[in-house]
Amino acid sequence: MNNPAGAEGNDKPLLALRHINMTFGGVKALKDVSFEVRPGEVHCLAGENGSGKSTLIKIITGVYRPETGAEITYDGQAYSHMSPVTAQASGIKVIWQDLALFPEMSVAENIAFETMVGGWPRLVNYGRMRNIATDALARLGVSLDVDLPLKSYAIAQRQIVAIARALVGEARVVFMDEPTASLTQSETDYLLDIVRNLSASGVAVVFVSHRLAEVLEISSRITVLRDGALVGVYPADGMTQSRITELMTGKTFDQQVRAKPKQDRPVVLELEGLTRRGQFEDVSLTVRSGETLGITGLLGAGRTELALSLFGMLHPTAGRMALDGRPISFSSNREAIAAGIAYLSEDRLSLGLVQPQSIADNLVIASLRKIIAGGLISEDRKRSLVKHWIAELGVKIGLQDDAISTLSGGNQQRVAIAKWLATDPKLLILDAPTVGVDVGARAGIFDIVARLAETGLAIILISDEVPEVYFNADRVLHMKKGRIVGEYDPRQASLAEIEEAVYA
Amino acid sequence: MSKLFERLKDLAGPEMAGPSMAFVAVMLIFGIASPQFISAATFGSVAFQLPELGLLTLAMLLPILTGGLNLAITFTANIAGLTLAWVLQSYGGADAGVGALILGVVLALAVGAASGVVMGLVIAFTRAHPILVSLSMMIFLRGLGEFLTRGGDISGFPDFIRPLGHGSLLGIPVPLIVFVLCVLAWHVLLTRTKLGFNTTMIGSNIEAVRYSGINTRKVIVWVYALSGLMCSVAGIIMLARFNSVRVGHGESYLLITVLACFLGGVNPFGGFGRVIPVFVALIVLQLLSSGLNLLGANQHLATAVWGILLVGIMILRWMAGHFKILKNRR
Numbered sequence: 001m002n003n004p005a006g007a008e009g010n011d012k013p014l015l016a017l018r019h020i021n022m023t024f025g026g027v028k029a030l031k032d033v034s035f036e037v038r039p040g041e042v043h044c045l046a047g048e049n050g051s052g053k054s055t056l057i058k059i060i061t062g063v064y065r066p067e068t069g070a071e072i073t074y075d076g077q078a079y080s081h082m083s084p085v086t087a088q089a090s091g092i093k094v095i096w097q098d099l100a101l102f103p104e105m106s107v108a109e110n111i112a113f114e115t116m117v118g119g120w121p122r123l124v125n126y127g128r129m130r131n132i133a134t135d136a137l138a139r140l141g142v143s144l145d146v147d148l149p150l151k152s153y154a155i156a157q158r159q160i161v162a163i164a165r166a167l168v169g170e171a172r173v174v175f176m177d178e179p180t181a182s183l184t185q186s187e188t189d190y191l192l193d194i195v196r197n198l199s200a201s202g203v204a205v206v207f208v209s210h211r212l213a214e215v216l217e218i219s220s221r222i223t224v225l226r227d228g229a230l231v232g233v234y235p236a237d238g239m240t241q242s243r244i245t246e247l248m249t250g251k252t253f254d255q256q257v258r259a260k261p262k263q264d265r266p267v268v269l270e271l272e273g274l275t276r277r278g279q280f281e282d283v284s285l286t287v288r289s290g291e292t293l294g295i296t297g298l299l300g301a302g303r304t305e306l307a308l309s310l311f312g313m314l315h316p317t318a319g320r321m322a323l324d325g326r327p328i329s330f331s332s333n334r335e336a337i338a339a340g341i342a343y344l345s346e347d348r349l350s351l352g353l354v355q356p357q358s359i360a361d362n363l364v365i366a367s368l369r370k371i372i373a374g375g376l377i378s379e380d381r382k383r384s385l386v387k388h389w390i391a392e393l394g395v396k397i398g399l400q401d402d403a404i405s406t407l408s409g410g411n412q413q414r415v416a417i418a419k420w421l422a423t424d425p426k427l428l429i430l431d432a433p434t435v436g437v438d439v440g441a442r443a444g445i446f447d448i449v450a451r452l453a454e455t456g457l458a459i460i461l462i463s464d465e466v467p468e469v470y471f472n473a474d475r476v477l478h479m480k481k482g483r484i485v486g487e488y489d490p491r492q493a494s495l496a497e498i499e500e501a502v503y504a
Numbered sequence: 505m506s507k508l509f510e511r512l513k514d515l516a517g518p519e520m521a522g523p524s525m526a527f528v529a530v531m532l533i534f535g536i537a538s539p540q541f542i543s544a545a546t547f548g549s550v551a552f553q554l555p556e557l558g559l560l561t562l563a564m565l566l567p568i569l570t571g572g573l574n575l576a577i578t579f580t581a582n583i584a585g586l587t588l589a590w591v592l593q594s595y596g597g598a599d600a601g602v603g604a605l606i607l608g609v610v611l612a613l614a615v616g617a618a619s620g621v622v623m624g625l626v627i628a629f630t631r632a633h634p635i636l637v638s639l640s641m642m643i644f645l646r647g648l649g650e651f652l653t654r655g656g657d658i659s660g661f662p663d664f665i666r667p668l669g670h671g672s673l674l675g676i677p678v679p680l681i682v683f684v685l686c687v688l689a690w691h692v693l694l695t696r697t698k699l700g701f702n703t704t705m706i707g708s709n710i711e712a713v714r715y716s717g718i719n720t721r722k723v724i725v726w727v728y729a730l731s732g733l734m735c736s737v738a739g740i741i742m743l744a745r746f747n748s749v750r751v752g753h754g755e756s757y758l759l760i761t762v763l764a765c766f767l768g769g770v771n772p773f774g775g776f777g778r779v780i781p782v783f784v785a786l787i788v789l790q791l792l793s794s795g796l797n798l799l800g801a802n803q804h805l806a807t808a809v810w811g812i813l814l815v816g817i818m819i820l821r822w823m824a825g826h827f828k829i830l831k832n833r834r
Contacts, residue, residue: 313715332719333714333715333717334717334718334719336717337717343715345715350709350711350712351711351712351715352712352715353712354705354708354709354712354713355708355709355712356708356709356775356776357704357705357708357775361701361705365701365705365713365716365718366716366717368698368701372698375697376692376696376697377695377696377697377698377701419716423717
């Protein structure tokens, strides 16, 4: 689906960069990169983490100064580099991923804040602020109560507020850095509509996103960067997700359905009518040894609550659970872990790993009993346990004592998986294991999952990205509003069929 | 030899740089300024003064590592001292026997630990901020202590208690021996036990630790219980040193213990810190005040100099961090 909006007939670029080079501490962050944006188009900037997307945006907005030889043309004028003031004043706006908003302040204050700074007299004109805010929101075709504090709105509306703030004054190019990262599907659709409106009103939008489906849906052209170099500029028409992935990573992924029949294996987990009022209802399922059961559905479908109930951190109000044929009920996750259930959290940053602490400590935290000798922690046992798992899962690390936060998303996730494998689980629940993991590194994670299944581990794979469960699970369950509404065998169903059911 | 050095470095960790530099600086400056500084007398006075502040600092260290604080340490020490004094008095005061001392010490330790357990339970279950909880406990203990003693001193203890505060064993002051043993115990606790491991992990992110299957409430209760227990040790040593107990004794140490922790490289937000650098930091503080004392400076001035030292260390640390970043960038 291509975006018909935007002035595609106008080929004269609004913004053009050539010969952009940038070096940080001996590492070339950008190598002779070119980039151009046409007026009113929706342009996607694609690339893995570290490919130079953010550096490029920072050069365009004047945060960094490119090395000599750079040519920047904006609106017919040539520059050797931008400055934040010129960029801002001439209509180049950025909405960073963290939004940089003030939750306690009103919507109006958030939107009109910048126009209120530095003026004279140093008084706040609330009436004018309200007008500016209402106008900006109206341009987006949105109406919000501008007097309410921002925190009373959901994240999607806050995103709108951030966009509205960028539109105050003149905006001609708006950069959006991962705008949909924390949005649900319907919120994303809403945001994409706003982007279309913007584009139709002549504002160019540069969209940075990991989610390739929406990239293809919204943009007219795609610029792909890899390792700081330009791979190429492609029209979105005729592009596929797997083609973009190949361009971004430089590798070909022939994604094949991994599903195999596992009906003859012994049942590890069995749920019957499991219910937690208000969150999920009447969930019955089985997972067999060596089987990967995929659970997909939109955010808020009750997937994580179901997983936390298996992990003993939430308590079901009705129904029955059995592990290896024995009924189970846990009062805490300690009991679940002892019984052989492990849960990899969807929120690696704040729940999955203790970010500031070392790789080694994060890896052993759930299996401390294994490294204790004579009542005390044995440093030798700890080192060898860590070494074993680092090698087993192919984690790339410097020192065992480095902070886990220094690792890439993919390597962090491997450590998180290792932490649970060290507890000798029978059932491993992976909740959104590829969140914040580069496209190229995702395949590595799923290779590990497949290998673990071969050893007889029962795995529940939860993801809101249907292709992930489709290609990597043996069976796929569709969860909607707390109920299981469909079961698919990837060898028989098509991806489109499941996506249709889930995203419709 | 180099292996031994590595081992020593490992024992102390990277936090050691600040305190050891401060140590060298203090030794140099006072060694030059006053010829009597590097003498047995100086070290004698340091050795006898160090333990009180030191034991209270150890009591403060564990809660700080979890990202909390225990503001009740000095009054917990007082109440523990009172408990011991009460037992001794009821067994005849100056005529009390060794049995009474043992009973008193056990009860004193129990009282300190109990105060910690109460704080730990409240913090763990209500998730109230440790500052508020320990502040409440501090006010409660102070009021209780002043009520029981009517604001006065309690004295008149048997003579055999004196060596606990003033005696020496093989030339080493007894309070110092007690303190060093406690330092070692804390060092082992933090580096080699499950509780110590979980204490520092909790300081960085308690929710992530809970998701890893650790009973975080139990850890918090233990941390405050051990903190209270260490306060009792301090209270008992203080009783023996002053040969009396008064509520409010050592009150001025409260904030100094926090600063000693930071001087020793403990992260004020929790999660990181080691015992040995804190131990060295304490020695530096004590040497500084003894040195100034020797130069004839007012004791209040010494406190002011502690403040300057700490601010200086913060600035140096910032500069060191800055320098590292610049170096990495190149």
